[in-house]
Amino acid sequence: MTEPNSIDSLSATVSRDGVIVIAGDIDMAGGPILELAIAEREAQLAADGADHEPSPGDVVLDMAGVFFIDSSGLRSLLSATRRAGERGGKVVLRSVGPEVTRLLEITGTLDHFDIESQRG
Amino acid sequence: MTEPNSIDSLSATVSRDGVIVIAGDIDMAGGPILELAIAEREAQLAADGADHEPSPGDVVLDMAGVFFIDSSGLRSLLSATRRAGERGGKVVLRSVGPEVTRLLEITGTLDHFDIESQRG
Amino acid sequence: MAEAVDVATDEVQVRTVGPVRLELPPDPSLSRVARLAASGVASLTGFNVDEIDDIKVAVSEVMVALIEHGADCTIAVEFDVSGGSFTVRGTTVIDDFDVNHPDLVLCRTVLSAVCSDHGIDLNDGRAVIWASVEQSRG
């Protein structure tokens, strides 16, 4: 059986340096795909004993390819922040676009995240 | 009254050098807008006595901004070729994209037009 | 028939379009199709890029509420533009609908922020959720 022809609305892959690179819409369809990638990264961190420099236990998301998020997608991110908090880590958002920032602002959840950079 | 807020699906403007610059979809909504611009150019040609160099009576369409055309849009172009033929001129298509070329091919109407260049 | 009509007002021409009605299975991936159709309607009626972003969020929240809290039946969403206002109105069959469910509270928080007005009505085993985004005059 070859690769499925169907295109997911979102791709989320854990890169070699542990950063989760996301492209697509974080919505009802994309959220669960993102959650799988986050779980994969969390498993890596647990296996490493989370004792790596510079930020043990942080989940870093590269959001350069994200131009849409809704409340269902936000919930996927928030559940990662809860787990990160439990292990003393953070969810770091890199290259965040204005669409995502706006949703975090209006839901009062901006301070749940560590915003590393805005999309250029 | 200020400019209408509504955005047309197509813009077609006669530039200073007489070329009709088109951007948008040449469909049921765009076709009539294109026809207005062609009529404006035909009126200019008629007023000039159509004795200009290098190609008297030609209607030149810059298609660089056209990524969609259907049979209703094609009919707008074909009626221009009929009128051009009657006055001994041509309809010249500049920077034509593959979507337009394909529709001309499958309808057997490619030879009604003078294709000056393909979109780069 | 509700064909596109240009109505001249003192300030701007306001375009009336719709209703455009979409009926789809409660498939999460079709939320994107609803957003695309809504963007198309909004852009041809002259909403600007920021307003279209708000409309996409509003449509998506309506889809979230109906798909996640509905009874797994067909979703209907309708888009209407008139008087410079884009309204999305969605409906589906519900079993029991807890308006205070935290997920739905988050959904409504978002709708409150991106829409000028919104509402949820429950009757006869159906939920109707609507939201409006106003067009800037300028």
Place this chain on the structure above:
Amino acid sequence: MAEAVDVATDEVQVRTVGPVRLELPPDPSLSRVARLAASGVASLTGFNVDEIDDIKVAVSEVMVALIEHGADCTIAVEFDVSGGSFTVRGTTVIDDFDVNHPDLVLCRTVLSAVCSDHGIDLNDGRAVIWASVEQSRG
């Protein structure tokens, strides 16, 4: 309910989606909205760019036939993907429909070229026009 289902075949996974139904006034500018919705359905079911171009043309031709030759009533178009085939099916009320009208002949010439199959049925004062585009396997 027709939720998205992945069906494994010998060669590729074939995704089933739909039906997605669109009802709109016979406004020429809404042809673009129908194309956008169709592109969305086709892209999430894995059709490639060339196939999506064909689907957009097919949907547009169905809209041309129904809007230009219909009786100015609501247009319904339905998109269905199954077995690796995208089908658009449109219908509206007609007064009298001349299948040999030159504009409609041009329309059908285009449908013949971009679709693997298409058809027009007339009955009970309605026209039904359908067209299918096949997905490449590979």
